[in-house]
Amino acid sequence: MSSNKSASKKIILDGLWGNNPIFRQVLGICSTLAVTNLVINTAVMCAALTLTTALSCFTVSLLRAYTPRRIRMMVQTLIIASYVIMVDLYLKAYWPEMSANLGPYVGLIITNCIIMGRCEAFAVANPPVPSLVDGLFNGLGYSLILLAVSITRELLGMGTILGYPMPYFSTLWDKWIIMVMPPGAFFTLALIIWLCRSIQTTGREKTS
């Protein structure tokens, strides 16, 4: 029990920090960065993505013994696509205007590189439960960074978080329009990646 406890501890730490999908693997930024101008959009998107990653990794590793090598990629894409369609239909049914806000980006979770990456790198060669843990915590590591991006963008751009006006930012702060527009997303993400990588290397320098 202790060995797989430390193993899963390593998977969790890797997913969140050591091998973080955004600033370490630099994968899967496409579909979510577009909606980071609003924290609520990003939260829904990240929840959908984390759910899809965890469940897809779980299913892929369940079927890993039966999928022939040649069509492995095709089978993985179909599994991911089916989960994404479930999420899409759920949003359309229970939260129509959010689904309208997100537009095609919910569908684009299918081609999100981090899901295919985790399935290909981990789920294909590991038992279901660790794969589920790996998918879940990679999704969480991914969501943390993008939530940080969206909070910065919404706060500086619109002075609100989740739509509620913030005390200082909504009154005295003259809004940075650039944060609402696409270049703002690039700059914010770049700064956060810079911050995280510097923290990580100074840490690693001491240990190695």
Add this chain to the structure above:
Amino acid sequence: MKESPQQKKLEDILRYCPLVSGGFMGEDLRPVKEIIDTDTHTVEQLGYTNEQIAERMEYIRNEGLKGLGSVVKLNNGLEVRIDDNRGLLPSPWPDDPHRSSKTITFVLDTDTGNELRWSDLSIHLIRAHGFYQGHGSPFRLNPSELISVIFK
């Protein structure tokens, strides 16, 4: 990181390379470009260039070669021994036809007791690509340690 096919081919060769046992990357998961950037960055911070380092390593190797396998004492307290083997090692970089002889240089710094070893291929990889190999690889050279030994 999504990489171009050429980059992927280089990564594949360096990780599972049939030239040196254990490959050139040890158990370092970082992409090659990042390893090179980090090492070049440390070298720059110490005020040297890869070219100077490669030249100095070559000088020490040639001094050691005169001993034909026995230990040669350099003036600054370094002891050099060459272990020469037949055959040539091609460079793993995809478009780099350079070949280096299987000569391994052992350097012992008598004052600090540091022992370093590098092959001719290591010298070429440092000069041409700034590649000091990944952590855990048998021929990994830590730039700061290397500079402290060879520029004594």
Add this chain to the structure above:
Amino acid sequence: MTGLTGEMTHALVVCFSAIFTGNMVLSYFLGLCPFIGVSREIKTAFGLGTAVVFVLTFTSGINWAAYHYILVPLELDFFRFILFIIIIAAFVQFVEMIIERFSPLLYVNLGIFLPLITVNCAILGVSLFMVIRDYSLIVTVAYGFGSGLGWMLAIVSMAGIRQRLNESRIPYGLQGPGITLIIAGLMALAFIGFSGVLQGR
């Protein structure tokens, strides 16, 4: 006849706006992973760009046909994701086989990028936008070609800038993805300058 010319002008406007005002990667963030990873030399970037233009133009046309002739009559609209992905993957595999068989030189310059494209968000993104904006066939193909060209323009100019940055000293934390995103941000700012020119909707 006027219907046709109207269509053509609409197609041209959409194509032009897909290159500059609504650039795939700079304003819709689609295809960002290969954009950051593969933009180190101009030669590889150009190869990948041409492959994306080629694949985008054909797959948008095929996906339009599949959507309007298979899904809409049978009201299977929500299956469009799976159908588009299968068509894109099959098309890329098919083209790779043809190129490998008939022209080894083209394969070495273009064909090796094709596997990289099957999982590229931009290709699926264009097909999904085509469905949302409800374009006709000619406009869809023009839109596909335009967004492919826009993507290529972005990655080739990024490669040019990064190649010049090789010698400059970049703080360690910013090397790699960090500096690429900052350059992309600056390019996005520049492309916003075009927004007043054409608003192809």
Add this chain to the structure above:
Amino acid sequence: MIDILTAIFIISSTAAGLAAILVVAERFFADYGECLITINNDEKRTVKGGGSLLESLTSEKIFIPSACGGRGTCGYCKCKVLKGGGILLPTEEPYLSAEEKKNNMRLSCQIKIREDIDIEIPEELLAVKEYKVICKKIVDLTYDMKQFIFSLQEPAKISYTPGQYVQLFAPKYDGNTEEVYRAYSISSDPADNTIVELIIRLVPNGICTTYCFKHLKEGDQALLNGPYGDFRLTDTNAKIIFIAGGSGIAPIKCMLHHMQNITCLREAVFYFGVNSEKDLCMVDTMRAFEKTLPKFKFVPVMSRPEHPEKWKGETGLVTEAVLRNEKNADQSEAYLCGSPGMIDASIVVLKKLGMKESNIFYDKFS
């Protein structure tokens, strides 16, 4: 319920249809049919098209040297392609000199066989065969050198000229993920053609030597292919100067066996360079040769003896010993075997003694 079934049917039928198109296309496109390889326009081999030239030749038991496992980064597998090789690919460009490109040399691991192809390879490569062998005996010569005696199984006999080498196959073992071939000179007596004897020195982190020293046991099966190399004795009767260091003694021992078999009366002296007493080996075999070959002299040279008082023989570097003992060498021939550094140093000394460059033979495994 009906529309769920139709939905599933429609999607799976389109998916199946596309998959069928791909499979048919694959069969049609990837099938190049049977292609004929003509080698040095007399050997004819038919192979299935589509694979690389190197793979097809290896499957036809024709072994072209390669170190990088067909990845196109070592440039060892060059061969001349007269017809049917297709255009020169950018991946081959850096490995071919302008002159090689002119008489259309190509990298055989990068050429894909699409049609009939004529190639030209060195004649000796055709004589190369693959031998299944059993490791009969392992003898410790020094702390880092071992003698491996392999008895041939299938085919049972090997014919080689003294001085040639074979490639030993090192399979995957823990710590090594790639199968590689490494070259070692044959040191056994050519008269007995059912065994092959190799002298191998441990190279730190070498893939094959680690396999031989740690994983190969007596009675194990192994794979060899060969013989390779054109390092051999000339049949003049000029005086011979052998110079070797470390495992370079192997081909020279083989040549001495050969001279003993044909009772050759050429004058010969063998300078064997070692570091210290613990590196000295095969002294009794060499003394035995001195008895059977009247004009043969064995001169071990020790650069750093641990007990100088006990050591009577030559000291210092092997090149210094040659300079001391040999006077004019313009009529004699030299055979050098060992590390590239030692070979270069010996060539300089021999030239100083007046030896012509054409009379100096060496095998650096280039």
